[in-house]
Amino acid sequence: MSDVALKESGSTTSRAALSDAALGHLVLRLVLGINIAMHGLTRVGDPAGFAQGIVNGFAQTPLPEWSVRLFGLVLPFLELVTGVGMLLGWRLRWFLLLGGLTIAALTFGTCLRQQWETAGLQLFYALAYAWLLHHASEARFTVDAWLARRR
Template identity: 50%
Template sequence: MTANTTNREKDAALAYFLLRVTIGTNIFIHGLSRILAGPSHFAGALVPAFQHAPLPSGFVRLFALVLPFAESIVGLLVLVGIRTRIALVAGALLILTLTFGATLNQDWESAGLQLIYAAVYAALLAFRHHNTFSVDALLNKDSFKGDRL
């Protein structure tokens, strides 16, 4: 293996790490800040924002109460690289859910921003073989074997 190839692999692993910890931090802090402010405060603000969407307000409130905890858990898993594949799929599904709600609410600006998150999750999943700097790698888990999803 040439030095150029080795550097390219190290750069790819470093780039993957930086993107993974950036989105992990972003999602984790999203959730944590909402938990610290009080999930009911977040839910109280979200329910009126969805008053014209075809969703029952009770469902919107329940989702808003659960969302901060889901964001915190997914964000932390992605941030440190534990069960990375499952965490990335969960994050992508969370963004899909948020996109569904934003489009039902005709909030096209939020829906557009969520496409960026979806693209980052897709890229991280597609290039997961570069997940060198993670707890998964430290534990020597071959994350390509044994994942059923």
Template identity: 45%
Template sequence: MTTTESSPDLDRKLAYVVFRLSLGVNLLIHGAGRFFGAGVEGFSSRTASEFAATPLPAGLVHAFLFVLPFAEFIVGILITLGLFTRWALTLGGLLITALIFGTALRNDWPTVGIQMIYAITYYLLLLNRSDDGFSLDAFFRPARG
């Protein structure tokens, strides 16, 4: 940030970092909570039963649910730090797409609605990534001359 940076530019960068941090911490805690709650195996086994009436193969559901906490935790760390932000947001968006798919197969429309808010959040953060001035990506970005 330069001393000549206008207030609206600074406001956009501050708004972006607060929005990015909110999503990143949310995901990070989602993943960590599954580690320290019932454990990854407990979480995946308990949640897999909710998909019994769907056409998804049980083994695929269990494998996805086993990997999910790790993916949430890693993507959450990357988004929180603002590291590889473009790819972390893209991966997070694809992850929420997979969750929406499974939840829609269960006909759990209230949860799909909540997940759509996450999809919009990924969209907005990715769309406005040029406002990402407070991140590791910005720190390591070569200075423009």
């Protein structure tokens, strides 16, 4: 419903809450949040197995095995927490920043392995994080917004 239609209908619904920007932010945040949370959820059942796969993939890189294993053990939980935080919109700016930094670390590793197609895909994730973070003030359907209204 457009802002004009809301005004004409006499609706008490806040125009700001239903703005195109707020709805667009919601859609992208939900899709990215589900994507990242599911990355983590499907991996937390066997973090050691996941980490070993990462270690195997980085065997030909200069990174020490211990650092790759540690990152592989932490990543599933980091993804799950980041995704759920984005879905809820709780401390949204921090979870978006955490997600952006995580994708930066993943991109670094992907470039070390010279997997340019994957690095290109990760650029889309980075753009989504950057757009959401840049427009975090547009977010209305969040725990943060609900808490702010209660104050």
